[in-house]
Amino acid sequence: MSAAPVPAGPQPGSETARRRGWGWLLLVPGMLWLAVFFLFPTVQLVFTSLYDPSGSYEQGYAMTWHVANYVDAVRDTWNLFARSFLYAGIATGVCLALGYPLAYAIAFKAGRWRNVMLVLVIAPFFTSFLLRTLSWRTILSDQGPVTSFLQTISVLPDDGRLLATPVAVIAGLIYNFMPFMTLPLYASLSKVDYRLIEAAGDLYSSPFTGFRKVTFPLSLPGVVSGTLLTFIPACGDYINAELLGTPKQYMVGNRIQAAFLTEHNYPLAASLSLILMALVVLMVVVYVRRAGTEELV
Amino acid sequence: MSDSVRLAALARVARGAGPGAVPGVGRRSFLRGASLAALAVGAPGLLSACGTEGAKVDAGSCTSTDLSADQKTITFANWIGYIDPVKKPDSTLSKFQEQTGITVDYKNGDVNDNEQFFAKVSPQLQDCRPTSRDLFVVTDYMAARMIDLGWIQKLDHANLPNVDANLIDSLKSPSWDPNRDYSVPWQSGMTGICYNAELTDPVTSFEELLTRPDLKGKIDVLSEMRDTMLFMLLLNGSDPEDFTDDEFSAAIDSLQGYVDSGQVRRFTGNDYVDDMKSGDIVACEAWSGDVINLLGGGKFKYVPPSEGFAIWTDNMLVPNKAEHKSNVEELMNFYYDPVNAAKLAAWNYYLCPVKGAQQEIAQFDKSAANSDFIFPDAKTMESGYQFMPLTDTQERDYQRQFNEVMGG
Numbered sequence: 001m002s003a004a005p006v007p008a009g010p011q012p013g014s015e016t017a018r019r020r021g022w023g024w025l026l027l028v029p030g031m032l033w034l035a036v037f038f039l040f041p042t043v044q045l046v047f048t049s050l051y052d053p054s055g056s057y058e059q060g061y062a063m064t065w066h067v068a069n070y071v072d073a074v075r076d077t078w079n080l081f082a083r084s085f086l087y088a089g090i091a092t093g094v095c096l097a098l099g100y101p102l103a104y105a106i107a108f109k110a111g112r113w114r115n116v117m118l119v120l121v122i123a124p125f126f127t128s129f130l131l132r133t134l135s136w137r138t139i140l141s142d143q144g145p146v147t148s149f150l151q152t153i154s155v156l157p158d159d160g161r162l163l164a165t166p167v168a169v170i171a172g173l174i175y176n177f178m179p180f181m182t183l184p185l186y187a188s189l190s191k192v193d194y195r196l197i198e199a200a201g202d203l204y205s206s207p208f209t210g211f212r213k214v215t216f217p218l219s220l221p222g223v224v225s226g227t228l229l230t231f232i233p234a235c236g237d238y239i240n241a242e243l244l245g246t247p248k249q250y251m252v253g254n255r256i257q258a259a260f261l262t263e264h265n266y267p268l269a270a271s272l273s274l275i276l277m278a279l280v281v282l283m284v285v286v287y288v289r290r291a292g293t294e295e296l297v
Numbered sequence: 298m299s300d301s302v303r304l305a306a307l308a309r310v311a312r313g314a315g316p317g318a319v320p321g322v323g324r325r326s327f328l329r330g331a332s333l334a335a336l337a338v339g340a341p342g343l344l345s346a347c348g349t350e351g352a353k354v355d356a357g358s359c360t361s362t363d364l365s366a367d368q369k370t371i372t373f374a375n376w377i378g379y380i381d382p383v384k385k386p387d388s389t390l391s392k393f394q395e396q397t398g399i400t401v402d403y404k405n406g407d408v409n410d411n412e413q414f415f416a417k418v419s420p421q422l423q424d425c426r427p428t429s430r431d432l433f434v435v436t437d438y439m440a441a442r443m444i445d446l447g448w449i450q451k452l453d454h455a456n457l458p459n460v461d462a463n464l465i466d467s468l469k470s471p472s473w474d475p476n477r478d479y480s481v482p483w484q485s486g487m488t489g490i491c492y493n494a495e496l497t498d499p500v501t502s503f504e505e506l507l508t509r510p511d512l513k514g515k516i517d518v519l520s521e522m523r524d525t526m527l528f529m530l531l532l533n534g535s536d537p538e539d540f541t542d543d544e545f546s547a548a549i550d551s552l553q554g555y556v557d558s559g560q561v562r563r564f565t566g567n568d569y570v571d572d573m574k575s576g577d578i579v580a581c582e583a584w585s586g587d588v589i590n591l592l593g594g595g596k597f598k599y600v601p602p603s604e605g606f607a608i609w610t611d612n613m614l615v616p617n618k619a620e621h622k623s624n625v626e627e628l629m630n631f632y633y634d635p636v637n638a639a640k641l642a643a644w645n646y647y648l649c650p651v652k653g654a655q656q657e658i659a660q661f662d663k664s665a666a667n668s669d670f671i672f673p674d675a676k677t678m679e680s681g682y683q684f685m686p687l688t689d690t691q692e693r694d695y696q697r698q699f700n701e702v703m704g705g
Contacts, residue, residue: 142577164563
């Protein structure tokens with residue numbers, strides 16, 4: 001294997017020094033962006049979550065380092081957290097099951113249709129998230145074709161419904177986050193050298209063993225980034241639950257939104273947000289450790 | 298090279314090179330520099346460690362100037378479907394502009410939801426800065442909150458002779474603005490029940506809506522806490538105009554029961570209209586004018602529930618730092634001329650707050666003049682209730698209990 005020579009660390013000399021300066025300079029816009037739009041709000045969120053909950057919008061909130069806000073938040077909403085992770089988990093699993101064959105087909109079997117299929121995967125992004133979810137309401141409506149078909153073949157009882165059930169909410173999540181799963185999978189799979197898969201066959205491995213020992217391990221970075229890109233936003237999503245579900249399907253995002261906008265209960269909303277963030281980060285770390293691809297994060 | 302080594306090499310390429318491979322910027326120095334820079338830029342966030350100040354503006358500390366004499370303009374923010382088409386040459390607003398020479402910039406739908414609009418204007422108003430609106434329209438409780446916060450300019454009744462003469466008695470002195478010093482009603486409306494006569498038998502009470510087995514999973518109630526809880530309080534035998542914390546919690550428990558039983562399908566804002574149209578629900582809690590305006594009447598029937606109904610008013614307010622208050626007062630006065638009020642009400646089908654408008658409407662639209670939507674009779678009005686005014690901490694606690702029911 002011949003690779004371009006990689007410089008072994010910084011060396012004395014004017015050229016390297018100049019190069020190092022450029023590296024930093026190029027990082028500045030991104031770091032500034034993150035500092036202003038991520039770090040600053042997060043610091044504020046942490047402080048807000050510690051305000052005295054007996055304040056109000058009108059009176060203002062005093063800083064009393066009220067850590068009990070977190071206890072309060074968990075006590076009242078642990079079931080919403082559980083539900084959010086359950087729905088997001090199922091949605092991620094189904095996305096992987098549906099997205100993997102799709103990405104595989106695009107990467108290896110699509111031939112000249114590859115670009116068309118890729119555009120089709122991204123096509124839903126051409127309309128707004130909200131509009132797409134709203135149109136699912138029409139598709140799954142009680143009087144709609146899907147529901148009546150399922151009733152005719154007796155999958156659904158005659159007074160059964162799809163809309164306003166967990167099925168609809170999870171289906172909405174799957175649909176909306178599918179491209180986030182498919183694209184990283186495709187990116188990983190398309191980099192796999194097809195000759196390796198052929199070689200597996202030449203060495204008498206069954207197609208399944210070849211997939212298990214060669215293709216799948218090589219696509220693991222795509223699997224990991226795909227599941228993360230799907231799971232993380234799905235946990236915090238509230239539009240699908242709001243539009244396709246009933247109060248019984250509400251997720252933690254619905255509660256946070258209500259706490260911020262209609263209660264003006266900023267300490268509660270902030271502590272809920274931070275708990276969600278912490279739990280997601282924790283799960284991601286455990287997952288990435290177990291999947292063995294620390295290089296990704 | 299063995300297969301496993303080649304595989305590993307390929308995998309490394311597929312995963313992309315780590316930050317360590319970028320010449321000149323090592324991982325350690327990268328992290329050190331980045332965290333220093335982040336700390337510097339993130340430092341202002343530390344200011345929030347001291348808590349937030351209240352949003353109240355002290356009386357007299359925020360004065361506004363009136364440039365009406367020189368600038369003949371008004372910026373008017375309102376809800377959709379609330380005024381006859383403004384561009385038409387014979388509309389009420391065109392007539393006003395013609396008569397007075399004042400140009401009105403009408404922002405249709407700038408107000409879409411009381412809480413949302415509050416979020417939109419609160420950053421400016423709590424700092425005594427202009428909102429770029431001279432006039433906006435919000436519902437009673439929101440008007441009360443804004444007046445209480447000191448965000449609204451006092452009106453000069455010398456410029457409002459029509460308002461003083463023609464405002465109907467029932468709206469003359471709300472508890473939160475007893476002399477109408479700060480607010481003038483735009484239109485009123487009722488919250489009641491709407492049902493689809495083709496898909497269900499008449500629904501006449503809120504209790505039926507929440508208990509009839511054939512309606513299970515086929516009704517919506519409103520996500521506005523005041524609208525829905527007013528009915529729950531009535532159902533529990535409490536007075537929505539005067540109740541205790543315990544009575545409110547009891548009403549919340551009953552609502553939780555109906556949500557748990559699966560009777561309530563969704564909590565909605567205006568989008569109950571879509572659920573009704575698609576037939577996914579057959580009855581719901583609804584705002585009176587919508588049933589005509591947005592659903593078109595017909596098979597969609599509006600009923601005032603037998604327990605009583607909610608009555609509310611949307612009010613015109615002039616925010617601090619708006620510079621055309623006299624112009625706005627001219628507009629308020631214009632819409633309290635019964636001729637103009639009649640034209641407006643015959644279009645939007647909400648309760649008209651202007652005396653003498655009924656006689657005016659009768660001259661050109663008999664059915665509107667007899668409509669229960671625009672001019673309900675005195676007996677109907679007796680069972681209309683307003684929600685008790687809440688302090689901001691009550692507001693927050695009640696809203697939280699309500700949101701927890703909505704959150705399953």
